[in-house]
Amino acid sequence: MNINNIIFRSEVLPEDVENVREIVTSTDFFYDFEIPIAVELVEDALKYGSEKSGYYFLFAMVDGKTVAYTCYGPTTGSVGGFDLFWIATRNDMRGSGIGSVIVEETHKKIVEMGGRFVIAETSSMEKYKPTRKFYLKNHYVNEGEIRDFYKPGDGKVFFVRRFS
Numbered sequence: 140m141n142i143n144n145i146i147f148r149s150e151v152l153p154e155d156v157e158n159v160r161e162i163v164t165s166t167d168f169f170y171d172f173e174i175p176i177a178v179e180l181v182e183d184a185l186k187y188g189s190e191k192s193g194y195y196f197l198f199a200m201v202d203g204k205t206v207a208y209t210c211y212g213p214t215t216g217s218v219g220g221f222d223l224f225w226i227a228t229r230n231d232m233r234g235s236g237i238g239s240v241i242v243e244e245t246h247k248k249i250v251e252m253g254g255r256f257v258i259a260e261t262s263s264m265e266k267y268k269p270t271r272k273f274y275l276k277n278h279y280v281n282e283g284e285i286r287d288f289y290k291p292g293d294g295k296v297f298f299v300r301r302f303s
Contacts, residue, residue, distance in 0.1 A: 145237065146200045147244055151184045155198065158205040165230040168266070177225055180210055194224065197248060199241045206232045209245040211257065219255030226259070242277050246300065256301045263294035274298040 156178055163169055163177045183192040189212075199207040207228040214220035223245065228238045249257055261270045263284055275281070279298035288295035 144201055145240060147241070148198045148200060149196065149248070151181060151189070151196050153185065155181050155196070155205070155208075156185070158198070159208060159227075162205070162208060162227045162229050163225075166227055166233075167230065168227075168270070177210070177227075180224065195248065195252075197241060197245050199228075199237055199244075201232070201237070207237050207241050209241055211245055211249060213252070213254075214258065219253055221249045221252075221254045221257040223257050223259040238273060239277055246302065250302050254302060256299055259298045259300070261296050261298070262289060263296050264292070267296075271296060271298075274300075 159181050160174060160178050163174050169177070180192075180194045181196070184194045184196060186192070189195045193212040193215075195211050197209045197211075198205050208225070209223060210225040211221055211223050214222050223242075226238065226242060226245075228235075228241075246254075246257065259274055259279060261267050261274070263286070271281070275298075277300070279300045281296060282299045283297045284294045286294040
């Protein structure tokens with residue numbers, strides 16, 4: 140697949156329930172209990188719309204196949220704050236650069252919505268070192284960690300990207 144032929148789509152379609160399940164499962168980065176959560180956010184956006192659900196999506200398609208997505212939304216109680224709830228790329232597309240492309244497109248959407256910053260969270264475990272490097276490479280700043288958040292030895296690391 141050639142990532143130069145990326146098509147982005149913000150509209151959530153019924154087939155995205157399975158697209159998201161497939162993408163998230165393929166990564167081998169998420170706990171089994173997290174996969175239904177990712178799917179539920181798609182279902183909420185389908186049922187209520189992004190504005191009412193608070194979940195906005197951007198899907199990246201290559202050669203007609205959905206290969207990556209982001210889920211983001213405004214941070215309650217914040218003026219211009221957003222959360223990047225999910226970013227995932229199908230495992231066979233990891234390392235292709237599509238993650239950086241879709242996160243930049245997501246940032247554009249956030250800025251268009253009045254976003255001043257976006258927060259991304261990930262695990263402190265060694266397995267997630269590539270994820271932490273990804274955020275740093277994409278101009279996020281590590282702004283803190285809660286040790287032992289997910290479980291003993293697995294902290295939550297906060298990254299922030301500010302827009303000027």
